[in-house]
Amino acid sequence: MAEVFHVVVCAGIVPDPLQTLEPVIGPNGPGLKNEMVLPAVLDPWAASSLYEAAQVVAKHPGSKLWLVSLGPKAKLQQVMMTIAQKVSFELMPVDGPIGGFPDAHATAATLTETIAALPGLDRGRLLLFGGWESATRGAGVTLQLIGELLGITDQFQGVDQIEMRADGSFEVLERIEGGKHQISVCAGVPAVLGWATGNLAEPRNNPQTGMANMRGIMPALQKAKTVKLEGNTLHYTSVNLPAQQRETRVEKNLSADAIAQELVQWITAE
């Protein structure tokens, strides 16, 4: 019998990378200027993991896919309008703060509680997916902590590929230093996989998938639990944009020969 997986994807929302970001210090610590009006997208590496998860589910009939996402309800709704058109999933939203400055340990505790309470989840079939780092905090900590809190000791980070085998084991390619991949074989689920880019292109929008997903997403958003994340004694002394601005010399009238001479001199200089 083919293996059945329960895949849970943890994915936050982040400001659209094309936006200009400016830090501000508020009563609850640092945040982003006009954070709530910045357009948001699903965290890019976590989005890769969602598409990979959908592929695993599609190849293994009877498998199920949940998307667990922490963020302000209104922003989640905005992002889901697009993401819901990509792949089929069941959303489990948590209404909470957005951004990179809340403590990863508090985020992990909240998400673990949410995952543990997912109705119908069989932890013996669990594949916990997410991005290996977020585009906000970029710590690579949250998913690992959730795995640890759920008692999962087969964890992989910087994953670019998973290949399921007939005996329930699977092969994982993880990014390591120097542009290499480490090849590991795990005996089977449960396991945690923090994804890098993976190998799949972003799926095209499918309005029918979107309509089907939204029937579950809207009620889930209405029922989303509101949480406040504890700081865990984390203090920010300062948060600043890098002030460094270079005096750029723009060379418009040099010939290709002259540019090449200058660049070779520069490249070979000690």
Next chain:
Amino acid sequence: MEKVLVLTHVDEGGVSLTKASLEAVTAGVELAARLQSPLTVGILGRDAEAAAQAVGGTGARVLTVSGEAFAQARYASDAAACEALCRAAAASIVLAPDSSRFARVAAGVAHRLGGLLDTHITSIVGTATVEATRWFYRQRMEAVLSREARPWFLLLDAGTHSAFAGEAKAVATESVEVVLPELRTVVEGFREPERDAQTIRPDAKLLFVAGAGWTKKQPDGQMHVSDAAERIKDFLRLTGASLGSSKSLVDQSGENQQVLPFLTHMNQIGQTGSTPRHAKGLSTCCHGEEPHVVGWRFIGERRAISLDANCGWARGKADVVYVADAFQVMSKINALLTEKQG
């Protein structure tokens, strides 16, 4: 009083500490001296004792975890080993390199010890207290932070400290016992590009960034992707540079457009790629924030070749922008480099 532990691991050869580990040792020596705290170095590997003499010059207490199970970088065994080292050292501050091996397990280990963790630390500052700096929003803003909770784990980004180069000398080591859980994962090996196709070179002085312009229509109305690939490969061969790419160029492979055959997502720099550290960077045919702002954050000297004299992304970020056709310039550079190398 704080107690400082530096966690390290051996390299693929199995008998020497990795460069990133030696950088963490430097950070540990500096921090322990500043806080007037005792320093312990923990070493993990198949034969950790063999690597210990490299830290003999620190005067630190040295703890080791050795054995066949620790020759492989895997969560279950590495987490158990790091947990045992931390418990034996009873440290309040734990420094470790932000290597793929330790980044995989450090959060879990911190949790097991009731501690907290911060990663991608670029410096440790503060006088009376310990403060750490790290970047947020993919290297767009830098914060200084501290925690009261202990133990506090800090993973240090590679290249932020010099590698410890104290005199290698024999040192007494203390072996730490590890109770291993069931090991369900086996590391079967590594996959890397063919030797002459390896384009990611973290130790290279120069980062060469290829932008999407290489695969666009040229003045003759045609695309010249294979020419572009040849020029870039020649340049990498002649200079030993590392290759970075903009997101748009890498993404083209998923959009069934012509692409440079040797580029993968591993080459990508910027928001969803890496932010490598190199002394010099040369960007070509790039336009946009990703390569010029985020991807170049830790590049020393920066130059760019672009057809757009008004490229707002390069201005203020590059030291020199050459307004020129990169196809022509790169071909001449390659010719000059070939001549120079005889």
